[in-house]
Amino acid sequence: MKCLAILGASGHGKVVADAAECSGWDTIRFFDDAWPALTSNGRWSVVGNSADFLDNLRSFDGVVVAIGDNRTRQRKLQELDAAGANIVSVIHPSATVSQYVKLGVGSVVFANAVINADTVVGPGAIINTGAVIEHDCCLDNCTHVSPNATLAGGVTLGELAWVGANACVRQLVTVGAGVVVGMGSVVIRDVDPEQTVVGSPARPL
Numbered sequence: 001m002k003c004l005a006i007l008g009a010s011g012h013g014k015v016v017a018d019a020a021e022c023s024g025w026d027t028i029r030f031f032d033d034a035w036p037a038l039t040s041n042g043r044w045s046v047v048g049n050s051a052d053f054l055d056n057l058r059s060f061d062g063v064v065v066a067i068g069d070n071r072t073r074q075r076k077l078q079e080l081d082a083a084g085a086n087i088v089s090v091i092h093p094s095a096t097v098s099q100y101v102k103l104g105v106g107s108v109v110f111a112n113a114v115i116n117a118d119t120v121v122g123p124g125a126i127i128n129t130g131a132v133i134e135h136d137c138c139l140d141n142c143t144h145v146s147p148n149a150t151l152a153g154g155v156t157l158g159e160l161a162w163v164g165a166n167a168c169v170r171q172l173v174t175v176g177a178g179v180v181v182g183m184g185s186v187v188i189r190d191v192d193p194e195q196t197v198v199g200s201p202a203r204p205l
């Protein structure tokens, strides 16, 4: 029996749990700071808060952080790494991840996502439902590519960048660290760090 602990009893956490079950994890336990008021996340139990999570790391075969906010997820992953946790990635069986992709630890890849050859995905990424990451892309730590977003070939995403749902990024473009690309936006040129860009073509908000 393989048991997975998930930090973050959110909607995103449910999708991680579902993908984990589909990919061979037998038992899922959630931890969240809303516990003990919060005792379940859908069909799964919430059994403790983040302090309990750290105290019980050895009771699980793997741990994953299911927190959508990139910066918070990065901080929690750093704490877990320092505590020697067995941080794992969760990949839905319907996702297509090329054998020539390097996928960083603690990442989640959801149903129907595609990651093509020679792309490097840093640790802690969320590659959401139906997202397409084309060949030769480079995603730094703790990025999020939302549902149905597309990164064309050779795109670079800086640390903590978030590409919104249905957005797309032109080939060879660099999206800087901490950038937010609004949903449905079309990014056709490089974006400086820490900006929010929206529209087609995408411009700073």
Ligand SMILES: CC(=O)SCCNC(=O)CCNC(=O)[C@H](O)C(C)(C)COP(=O)(O)OP(=O)(O)OC[C@H]1O[C@@H](n2cnc3c(N)ncnc32)[C@H](O)[C@@H]1OP(=O)(O)O
Residues within 6 Å of the ligand: 128, 146, 147, 163, 164, 165, 180, 181, 182, 183, 184, 185, 196, 197, 198, 199, 205
């Ligand atoms: C499974 C999941 O759910 S994964 C998560 C998927 N979610 C997403 O992809 C959401 C991504 N977030 C967005 O697109 C947000 O709208 C953001 C971050 C771009 C902006 O959010 P906020 O800072 O709250 O901006 P706010 O909603 O106040 O809008 C500010 C202005 O930008 C415009 N705007 C906001 N988002 C967009 C967008 N995606 N495209 C075009 N214009 C936009 C608004 O119309 C508004 O314009 P106005 O001032 O002329 O009225």
